[in-house]
Amino acid sequence: MDEIATDNRQGILTRIRWKAGYMNPALRRIADRVLKAPDEIKAISIKDLALQCEVSESTVTRFVREIEVQSFQHFKILIAEELSQGSSSTPPITDRHVYEDITDQDDTASVLSKVAARYAMTVADTRAGLPAEALEKAVLAIEEADVLGFFAMGASLLCVENALLRFMRVGKRCLFFRDLGIRKFSISTLGPKSLAVGVSNSGRSISTVDSLRQAKAQGTTTLAITSFPDSPIVRHADICLFTPTVTGVIGPAEYHESMVSKIAQLQVIDVLYSLYAVRNFGRAIEGLERTSDVTALTRY
Incomplete structure (x- = not known):
């Protein structure tokens, strides 16, 4: 049952x-x-x-x-x-959704219920759907990489910011630039021992897809975090981790900037970080202790 x-x-x-x-x-x-x-x-x-x-x-x-x-x-x-x-x-075509399945017909209680339900479902489904083999492959690539290069656009930048915080604190070299021009230059600094990580819910963000394509072409290992197995980014990824955040299984598969998808992305990063830290426990603890003085300076 x-x-x-x-x-x-x-x-x-x-x-x-x-x-x-x-x-x-x-x-x-x-x-x-x-x-x-x-x-x-x-x-x-x-x-x-x-x-x-x-x-x-x-x-x-x-x-x-x-x-x-x-x-x-x-x-x-x-x-x-x-x-x-x-x-x-399915609502009429004239209906507009401001967030997932929320329309102007929803009251406060309905909005609260829908948002909470989508968050809870996303966390549970992400937990259930991440294969251990794919996670192990991704963590091994992170361990072997001399530097992690991150590529994302829009709301997926939240995932990258989380990844930078997590991995840099445990001593892993990371690379990310918000400026698109410098970001393109940065790809040339990645080599066969590096790992390029592309984060895109739709898997169709031009800058992110092109970054992974260029990185893979020069021999860099590539990892994609996306929701769509048939998206362009998958074609340029050596490793794929899929998030269960497809909105609306009937009709168009894509949804403009689904914010619930970011919960799944953050969850994937936290799982990868935790696996890496556990497998490199001594180095991780040293890194956390070393950077704790920096984080202490940011608080009263």
Whole structure:
């Protein structure tokens, strides 16, 4: 029962879109087929889906289990329910959302409830969806890097500021420039032993995507933190960590500057920092103690 509740709460299409980036090619083909036309999945047989995706029926069953659903039949039910809820609850095109799903029809209590619910859901879903293997790979890249170069735009800068504070305090060299021109120059200073980290919820911010592309082209290891496995930034990332912050699984996948997405980004950075600090405990403690005098000067 808990599994069913979780799937319904998060949204099965959101779960598929989010997990697709971690799937092998066969499972990814199934995910892409489902997301391309979810309305066709409601009545499809497991045999037909397997044929369309050029996989075995057992692979389709494995895909269903990968997205934490009990059976193929239950999977189709969840798809049908979500599509039905989307068509019945989607507001008219004239409605405007000022923040996630908040409109001018929401009162104080409704706004408070919606914001709190989205934050809580984001934290829980991020925790549930970060694979240990991907985290280990990212932490190893951080350990081996001579310098961490960060690239982000807009509200994703909040994530970078958090990363700079965390990693610099434990003695890790970091590089980041707000000026776009200097930022482009800084890429040339990264080498094969460096790690370039691009943070973009949509994965489509031109400056961030181009920075990772250029860094990868000159042999730098690249890490992307994004919500969309099919976004341009993923093509230039050696390592990807996906955040479950896709807004609106019915209709357009992207949302202008989703602020809730930043909670997930901050969570990912804190997890990476904590793993790094635990694995380099002595150095981390020394760094924290060394910089504590600096932070003490900022407080009365």
